[in-house]
Amino acid sequence: MRITNMTSIPDRSGPGLTTTAIGAVDLQGTGGNWATVGRRRRGGRCVRGGRRVRRQREKRKGRSLGLKVGTLNVGTMTGKGRELVDMMQRRKVDILCVQETRWKGSKARSIGAGFKLFYHGVDRKRNGVGVILKEEFVKNVLEVKRVSDRLMSLKLEIEGVMLNVVSAYAPQVGCEQEEKDRFWSELEEVMQSVPRGERVVIGADFNGHVGEGNSGDEEVMGRFGLQERNPEGQRLVDFAKSMEMAVVNTYFQKRQEHRVTYKSGGRSTQVDYILCRRCNLMEISDCKVVVGESVARQHRMVVCKMTLVVRKMKRAKAEQKTKWW
Secondary structure, eight states: OOOOOOOOOOOOOOOTTTOOHHHHHBBBBSOOOOOOOSEEEEEEEEEEEEEOGGGGGOEEEEEEEEEEEEEESSOTTTHHHHHHHHHHHTOOSSEEEEEEEOOEEEEEEETTTTEEEEESOOOOOOEEEEEEEEEEHHEEEEEEEEEETEEEEEEEETTTTEEEEEEEEEEOTTTTTHHHHHHHHHHHHHHHHHHHTTEEEEEOOOOOOOOOOHHHHHHHHHHHHSSOOOOHHHHHHHHHHHEEEEEEESSSOOOOGGOEEEEEEEEEEOEEEEEEEEGGGGGGGEEOOSSSOSSSSSOOOEEEEEEEEEEEEOOOOOOOEEEEE
8 A cells, every 4th residue: 555645743953953753753762751862964974962072172373473672771761751652663662671761769651652661760860770661562561570770570471472571770880899799690580580481581781792703602692792892791691691591682793883782972882782582582583773863862772573473272162962852
């Protein structure tokens, strides 16, 4: 006997699921309750049911973030806020370490156009250090350490990358040895407090000459210093060796005029430097002295270009479990 009309059970399942009369009977248990589907068809292939946890398959997608970090002995911050902002905007500098600010107090102050100065000083007549940040990096500050009127540091988190920026002002040649020893001891303590996995950039007026050439010191400096090394410059090289740092200025071949950081009368010397960890030296693409600015009377700004590799964790969404009631 042939049956011409057949009553079908309407499909009330989720998209992509097929329910037949036989399938509906199989889904019902002996107690009359509905059970969870063991297998289902989606997109033309069988997929096992239940929530699939894909956290172990997270994709790491990296991208590059360019930064310009500089250092400058300003002589005094009084009356120079607007000039510094204009210079940083024209030269596209994101972070600037400043020395000899001669501002008393431990504060953060806006100096215009969204730029903010974090500074520390105890005397209006001498010393004082600070760090100027571009507006977009102000919110990234996690910690500020004001060690002395010659040393301070900022910790920033830039899209998951920890960057420590240190501004330092070493005692001059004529200062007492005790003051010099105290400065270097404090700088070493700051470096030792930074985890090895975090990046460090030191912008400083070290008041010393590392000298031209790098015979015997290839692991911490390049060949493009200036003049003869003096005792203060030797102290800087020794510090770089003990802390596994690199004197960035000396690795890039520039004309002599673009290596001079201090010019007064007939004197042309190199006393301002940027340092980074040796393991991160490959992230520095250029470092030069900026000529032609009049913000500081005797010192010139040193700027380096660095590239941070920012990695983001992309988490895949877990499949939702189909529930039957």
